Amino acid sequence: DTEVTQTPKHLVMGMTNKKSLKCEQHMGHRAMYWYKQKAKKPPELMFVYSYEKLSINESVPSRFSPECPNSSLLNLHLHALQPEDSALYLCASSQVEGSGSYEQYFGPGTRLTVT
């Protein structure tokens, strides 16, 4: 099973709302990632979790708050977002972090619209 699931598929939220994106994998992977992708652009890395600990934060604004409750789950908590945060948010996982030998498996993404 090489599946990464993400919920919800679509999300529309106001700038004062608080919402969360959820990502789940059951492949036993110990590295999980959040990416942001704007239209017609490649994905941009936001956060990396390795063995449930935050490993990389790519200078992401604090209105994005990641959480890794266990080795299978990754959340992204959203608060006070701006319209420019509207994008496709992709979650990915790989066996381990820090190796170029392991591909990342991506979920289908959450299309976020901030109004």
Place this chain on the structure above:
Amino acid sequence: AQKITQTQPGMFVQEKEAVTLDCTYDTSDPSYGLFWYKQPSSGEMIFLIYQGSYDQQNATEGRYSLNFQKARKSANLVISASQLGDSAMYFCAMYSSASKIIFGSGTRLSIRP
């Protein structure tokens, strides 16, 4: 500096023809990994093929093959016998020493029936 370059923003190919998508990279690391991903309009990034910097042979996965020319720092994706379902955005990517994958700008492939 780590860099991935895809010079073809868009390509049109006739169904059943082979197509080559170009990718060049730059890195000073002796050990690296190169990947190709397909992204249909639905948004999901689908892993296609991987090439390690020390691999002696070009990687192949079904209709996909990677033409790896290390000295030229190129890692072109070849799709044989293209199908309508191959229409998508294709990203070349490289694992960098900063423990993250960097992506090229992508090539939008359109298959004509």
